[in-house]
Amino acid sequence: MYDSERSLDPKDEKRLKTRGIGSGRKYEPFIKVHEISSKGESYRIFGRNSSRPHHLLSRLELSAFLIFDRYYLTVDIKEQYPLPIVDTLSICERLGIKHPQILGKLKVVTTDLVIELKNKNGLAVAVKYAEDLNDMRTVEKLQIEKVFWEQQGYEWKLFTEQEISxxxxxxxxxxxxxxxxxxxxxxxxxxxxxxxxxxxxxxxxxxxxxxxxxxxxxxxxxxxxxxxxxxxxxxxxxxxxxxxxxxxxxxxxxxxxxxxxxxxxxxxxxxx
Known part of the structure; x- marks a missing residue:
């Protein structure tokens, strides 16, 4: 069965109806801290630009968020941003890789941080610990993100613990x-x-x-x-x-x- 013939995970389908939409105070992340297991490292933290609580799924995400929340050109940050399934399916077919899925159901690909900048194109940031880059599926998911955001005219960045002291x-x-x-x-x-x-x-x-x-x-x-x-x-x-x-x-x-x-x-x- 082709990936395009598979159905979307019902839980993801339900989330897409209300999440990943809007900006600023109205934005709601696709994944929230209480919905995942994050080894005890998850944070709800108030954003200085968005004036709302942000859901960050690791200590490294917290560090990346604090840097960009402080950056003087930042006007908004959207965390756990869902990419359109139509686009990610197309990208996977073009790259020749399997679309993320669980038990035969397609899973939505998300980007950790999407930063909207004043008078500039936006910036999409994938936050990953360096050791995770040894996993081929993780790298493939990053490839999907990179292609998608470059198509949107955004700069795409990989942020690891090696970026800051x-x-x-x-x-x-x-x-x-x-x-x-x-x-x-x-x-x-x-x-x-x-x-x-x-x-x-x-x-x-x-x-x-x-x-x-x-x-x-x-x-x-x-x-x-x-x-x-x-x-x-x-x-x-x-x-x-x-x-x-x-x-x-x-x-x-x-x-x-x-x-x-x-x-x-x-x-x-x-x-x-």
Missing amino acids: AAIKENLEWLHAAHQNSNDLYTELSLSDIQLVYQRFTGSEKRLSTVCSALDDEYSCEPGFHIGVTRKAIAANLIDVPLGKVFRQWSCSDLSLTHSLTLIEGYALDVS
Whole structure:
């Protein structure tokens, strides 16, 4: 039996009626974290661009998501994006490979992250651990994705754990937590507030955390205020930092004010 003669998995057919459609807050991923077994590594995390929870199926997906969610040209990210079955069947026939299926039923091919960029063509990202690339079926599925997205005029990228360092991953997770912080102390911050805090520690060569703690005492602020404001400003791309160095080691002189941050060392520079 030809793949084109096989029926679609009923579960996938049902999901396609409501998922993988729309953008921003209205987008619903094809696969959600509670629907899969991910070895205990799955995350629901609020997106700064989409203003909705994103469903990420591994720690590596989380790292990739945080990089692109922070990238200054990103306007939307769609995770677990389903590719049209008609297109993937056609691509498989052309490539001479078997379409993904389970128990004789066709399975929808998904792309881990689809990033919509301001004034640029989009970017499709397949997130895979390097060891998974030893599996031929995994490689074939990646070929399907690559052909599909290139047909759509999107750039296609493969993202592995080798793309970013442990320091960048830790920093991005620390900054994302700051972006999620709803503490009333930080909700009404203006650019002038951030500049004022920045001016208080600028020029010092001492450790940022040490100086911020001393400033809290000097200005009779709640403990953690200065580092909290700074963390919020970095998360909002208003202060530039060396993401290649773990945040605990930043000195005051490592920071600089900026109005447009182009993701420093690491994978996202490749996007521009």
